[in-house]
Amino acid sequence: MPHPNDPALRSFIPVDSESDFPIQNLPYGVFSAHGLAPRIGVAIGDYVLDLWELEQDGRLQVEPGTFSAPALNGFMSQGPQVWARTRARLSELLRHDHGELRDSEELRKRAVVPMREAKLHMPFHVAGFTDFYSSKEHATNVGAMFRGKDNALQPNWLHMPIGYNGRASTVVVSGTRVRRPRGQLKPPGAENPSFGPSKRLDFELEMGAVIGQASPIGGMLTEAQAQAMIFGFVLVNDWSARDIQQWEYVPLGPFQGKAFATSISPWVVTSAALEPFRCEGPAQTPPPLSYLQQAAPNNYDIELEVGLRAASMNKPARICRSNFKYMYWSSVQQLMHHASSGCAMNVGDLLGSGTISGPEKGQRGSLLEISWNGTEPLALADGVARTFLEDGDSLTMRGWCQGDGYRVGFGEVEGTILPAES
């Protein structure tokens, strides 16, 4: 049987070469259509393959009811062997030269749903959300802004992936509108803080690793164990209120400035589908302590772009083009570090990579950096300029791996800003 990542594979379902969802991808999500309850599906071209229909038809070997769930957690908890077996089977069922689904009109009618008729939901129940700070370029830019060029990186930064425990309760799926947060603000020059809507609302371009296996309290993880626990990845927009954040974060760290919303893309692209796009990350100097060392190339070559559309514009302006491969600390290292204290990991944990900025100016992954803390407004189109996000602005992130004649893509994560509640 051909390998599911074989670039030569094609499906009997027509897929454009620019589509994010060829047969080599097969990302998992949760959808509902035609008045039926949300269930698990896989994206293929402009369609969703209904895995609950296939399971009921006896065509997938999983624990009973796996794909009728409105979240991927139960499937993920069955482990890497089940993930691999299911991926191979779905690839077979969708192949152009395999007749089982292709030639059964009755089954196709039930199991192949046009994506435009489907509503996409949160793909998994987020057990915990951890947000890292692992792009050296981002940390250097932000550090230079607030501490000066010579003290940009804190002394610990090159020795461990810095992160904090965020809020799982406010992780939302693409398309969910985001209410401008309120908080304590103390602009430069103000004598006392006041309470009100954030005036410095920002996005952060990130990827999120979706943890598909648990680890016990007190356990440490090897590189291979950490790798095997990562089910896949989503796009993440980690919305941030810079003015709330700046006033509150000393001495402890991010709290309300980061707690109000984090948006993710609806399709989880599996680690298995990303395997051909694995690449080396930046050289790590000094070498990390032994528990953080990795022998494999654990970064991925994923093209990323961000578009911003003000309410008055009819199409988005591209404001950032970056790549996941620039990350200094890999998701595997983040996970090894996370567990190293004895912290248990759960099925459904989401690890935000941290803002993904690259070395070039056009690769900055937040407005904080693009507008250099509000001092360099960004011209969008038709006289529209931005330092931070305004009400009505729509922010869209996309990501994809470019293969030879196909791409393994993530779709998009979009969010539109609503005014603060009065």
Ligand code: CA
């Ligand atoms: Ca973040």
